[in-house]
Amino acid sequence: xxxxxxxxxxxxxxxxxxxxxxxxxxxxxxxxxxxxxxxxxxxxxxxxxxxxxxxxxxxxxxxxxxxxxxxxxxxxxxxxxxxxxxxxxxxxxxxxxxxxxxxxxxxxxxxxxxxxxxxxxxxxxxxxxxxxxxxxxxxxxxxxxxxxxxxxxxxxxxxxxxxxxxxxxxxxxxxxxxxxxxxxxxxxxxxxxxxxxxxxxxxxxxxxxxxxxxxxxxxxxxxxxxxxxxxxxxxxxxxxxxxxxxxxxxxxxxxxxxxxxx
Amino acid sequence: xxxxxxxxxxxxxxxxxxxxxxxxxxxxxxxxxxxxxxxxxxxxxxxxxxxxxxxxxxxxxxxxxxxxxxxxxxxxxxxxxxxxxxxxxxxxxxxxxxxxxxxxxxxxxxxxxxxxxxxxxxxxxxxxxxxxxxxxxxxxxxxxxxxxxxxxxxxxxxxxxxx
Numbered sequence: 001x002x003x004x005x006x007x008x009x010x011x012x013x014x015x016x017x018x019x020x021x022x023x024x025x026x027x028x029x030x031x032x033x034x035x036x037x038x039x040x041x042x043x044x045x046x047x048x049x050x051x052x053x054x055x056x057x058x059x060x061x062x063x064x065x066x067x068x069x070x071x072x073x074x075x076x077x078x079x080x081x082x083x084x085x086x087x088x089x090x091x092x093x094x095x096x097x098x099x100x101x102x103x104x105x106x107x108x109x110x111x112x113x114x115x116x117x118x119x120x121x122x123x124x125x126x127x128x129x130x131x132x133x134x135x136x137x138x139x140x141x142x143x144x145x146x147x148x149x150x151x152x153x154x155x156x157x158x159x160x161x162x163x164x165x166x167x168x169x170x171x172x173x174x175x176x177x178x179x180x181x182x183x184x185x186x187x188x189x190x191x192x193x194x195x196x197x198x199x200x201x202x203x204x205x206x207x208x209x210x211x212x213x214x215x216x217x218x219x220x221x222x223x224x225x226x227x228x229x230x231x232x233x234x235x236x237x238x239x240x241x242x243x244x245x246x247x248x249x250x251x252x253x254x255x256x257x258x259x260x261x262x
Numbered sequence: 263x264x265x266x267x268x269x270x271x272x273x274x275x276x277x278x279x280x281x282x283x284x285x286x287x288x289x290x291x292x293x294x295x296x297x298x299x300x301x302x303x304x305x306x307x308x309x310x311x312x313x314x315x316x317x318x319x320x321x322x323x324x325x326x327x328x329x330x331x332x333x334x335x336x337x338x339x340x341x342x343x344x345x346x347x348x349x350x351x352x353x354x355x356x357x358x359x360x361x362x363x364x365x366x367x368x369x370x371x372x373x374x375x376x377x378x379x380x381x382x383x384x385x386x387x388x389x390x391x392x393x394x395x396x397x398x399x400x401x402x403x404x405x406x407x408x409x410x411x412x413x414x415x416x417x418x419x420x421x422x423x424x425x
Contacts, residue, residue, distance in 0.1 A: 011263055015268070016264060016272045016276070026274075027278065031275050032274060032275045034275075034279070035275055035276075037275075038279035038283070041280060041284075042279075045283045045286055052295045058298065059302075060306055062302075062306075066302075070303050073303065074303060092292075092297075094288060096291075096292050097284065097288040097291060097296075100287070101283075123280075127265055128272070129280055133280075
């Protein structure tokens with residue numbers, strides 16, 4: 001219906017478009033066009049850089065900005081200390097980068113910049129991106145696990161106290177659940193981001209459609225839907241933070257498996 | 263769904279730019295800036311801990327000082343009280359000695375005075391005897407016309423006086 005009217009296509013917001021005529025850039029035959037997705041990665045990176053640089057004043061008595069940055073590093077540090085223990089300290093740069101990059105991407109994608117003609121693009125709503133980040137976390141777990149415990153790392157798949165006859169079955173089950181981790185990690189973020197943005201887009205098409213259908217429909221359908229959109233927007237801000245947190249939390253839990261095998 | 267329909271044409275660009283930007287975030291922000299931010303936090307925590315320890319030590323030293331001061335004050339006070347007590351005893355003793363001394367002087371003078379009084383009374387008595395014997399001899403001479411010598415008169419008077 002909406003697509004027929006050519007007004008609001010809820011999926012259009014996820015379209016990747018090369019910018020600045022770079023669509024023929026390529027390295028070794030692979031296309032590396034600077035797209036709107038890359039643009040928003042750059043924006044997230046720059047905003048994150050400005051945010052962290054602002055907290056780098058290294059004052060003994062911190063200002064507000066420094067306090068904010070320190071609370072984020074302290075949060076990630078605490079997360080790793082709680083889930084991995086003292087060995088988690090060395091993963092703070094990685095988990096911090098992951099958490100903040102995803103958080104800033106999610107929140108920047110929710111900004112109502114469409115009002116001033118800039119269309120935010122949430123690159124975490126693409127499984128290519130979330131998948132790469134998940135594979136990155138998963139490979140760290142594999143590399144650390146096998147480097148630290150050698151083949152003994154396979155004992156991760158046999159919980160303590162498993163009866164001998166059950167070991168082959170449990171091993172297969174645990175192995176499958178382990179191998180599913182990168183998919184669940186990447187898909188969770190992708191789905192949560194995409195669902196929220198589609199929902200907002202669909203609701204906005206209700207508002208536009210009902211208002212176009214007449215003042216009565218606009219009042220009866222448009223205004224309640226708009227109020228619902230405000231509430232969902234607040235929920236989406238929460239989801240943006242929670243999904244970044246979940247990604248960092250699960251990464252630290254998986255790192256814990258690799259660091260402290262049982 | 264552009265995520266799937268555009269996958270074949272965009273995956274390389276997506277991966278490339280993600281590696282570029284996430285790599286930048288990890289190496290510059292994560293590895294470069296975060297440790298410095300956390301070092302600042304650690305430094306502050308250490309500073310606070312050492313300040314607290316110093317304050318605790320200062321408090322303990324102050325308590326010890328106060329304790330020592332109190333002990334010294336108590337000692338001084340007891341010393342002062344001992345000095346006062348000694349001075350009091352000394353004063354009492356010297357007052358007593360002076361009293362004794364004065365009492366002795368008074369006794370001596372009293373004895374002397376008593377002796378003088380005795381002497382004076384004896385003298386007076388002697389005088390009275392003489393006067394009385396003269397008067398007696400006069401009276402006798404006038405009344406009886408007898409002349410008694412002085413020694414007889416005196417004996418008679420003495421007898422009459424001491425009777």
